[in-house]
Amino acid sequence: MATIRRLVLDVLKPHQPSAIVFASTLADFSADYWVSLDVTEMDEKTETTVITIEGDDIRFEELAAAIERMGGSIHSIDEVEVTGSEQG
Amino acid sequence: MKAPKQPHFKMHLLRATSIARRYMVTNGFDGALTILGMVTGFFISGMTDLEVALSACMGATIALFISGISSAYLSEKAEREKELHGLEQALVTDLKQSDYGQASRYLPVLVALVNGFSPFVLSLLILMPLFFADSLYAWSMNPFLSSIAVALMCIFVLGVFLGKISQTFWLWSGLKTLVIAVITVAIILFFGRTF
Numbered sequence: 655m656a657t658i659r660r661l662v663l664d665v666l667k668p669h670q671p672s673a674i675v676f677a678s679t680l681a682d683f684s685a686d687y688w689v690s691l692d693v694t695e696m697d698e699k700t701e702t703t704v705i706t707i708e709g710d711d712i713r714f715e716e717l718a719a720a721i722e723r724m725g726g727s728i729h730s731i732d733e734v735e736v737t738g739s740e741q742g
Numbered sequence: 743m744k745a746p747k748q749p750h751f752k753m754h755l756l757r758a759t760s761i762a763r764r765y766m767v768t769n770g771f772d773g774a775l776t777i778l779g780m781v782t783g784f785f786i787s788g789m790t791d792l793e794v795a796l797s798a799c800m801g802a803t804i805a806l807f808i809s810g811i812s813s814a815y816l817s818e819k820a821e822r823e824k825e826l827h828g829l830e831q832a833l834v835t836d837l838k839q840s841d842y843g844q845a846s847r848y849l850p851v852l853v854a855l856v857n858g859f860s861p862f863v864l865s866l867l868i869l870m871p872l873f874f875a876d877s878l879y880a881w882s883m884n885p886f887l888s889s890i891a892v893a894l895m896c897i898f899v900l901g902v903f904l905g906k907i908s909q910t911f912w913l914w915s916g917l918k919t920l921v922i923a924v925i926t927v928a929i930i931l932f933f934g935r936t937f
Contacts, residue, residue, distance in 0.1 A: 699832040725842045727835040
């Protein structure tokens with residue numbers, strides 16, 4: 655099964671938790687996760703962010719659940735990089 | 743893999759702690775002054791029947807407890823739901839399963855318990871001398887006067903607590919609340935002697 659190496663997500667999040675806490679929570683799922691969060695737009699109650707996650711084997715469902723738990727909403731998957739594995 | 747700890751839920755909890763602290767002082771002060779007023783009233787009326795005084799004060803204590811719990815729960819729940827609804831509209835998503843949703847369900851309960859138990863515990867403390875009146879009579883102490891002294895002490899401690907929160911001089915803050923209590927007693931004494 656192919657493994658996800660890189661994901662770029664367009665996420666709308668509330669102001670709290672902060673960008674640092676939000677990104678750190680996602681990064682804490684695995685020691686090899688590298689997470690970058692850019693706030694592209696700021697509204698009265700929300701922030702539009704672009705979250706880039708890199709890792710050896712990114713588990714999207716796990717991250718999506720964490721984002722939703724923190725009050726975020728994934729608008730789109732803007733980029734994805736995967737590596738395939740030989741089917742036995 | 744184990745899910746990471748959720749510091750953002752703690753964030754909601756911290757916010758609730760600050761609200762609960764405010765409720766604790768406000769309603770605690772309210773409860774302590776109410777019972778102080780009642781005990782002072784019984785004292786100047788020359789009440790000797792402790793059972794009547796205790797029943798009346800316990801009635802007020804229970805009413806303060808129920809009122810504290812229900813009023814804080816209803817108002818806090820309404821505030822949380824309004825906040826959640828506003829955020830859901832802004833995010834165009836359902837937040838019921840998120841930390842925000844959980845906070846809007848559980849934190850009003852926490853705040854309500856603090857708001858209810860604060861006057862309840864303080865009132866019971868103030869009424870302790872009436873519960874142990876027989877022992878106090880043996881020491882030639884008036885249970886009503888002892889109760890008033892405990893109330894003043896509780897109100898002073900609440901002031902000290904406020905001083906600690908606001909990081910101001912604790913003694914000054916304690917004295918300020920004590921002066922309010924003393925003025926209350928003075929007004930009750932004035933009206934008690936007038937009528």
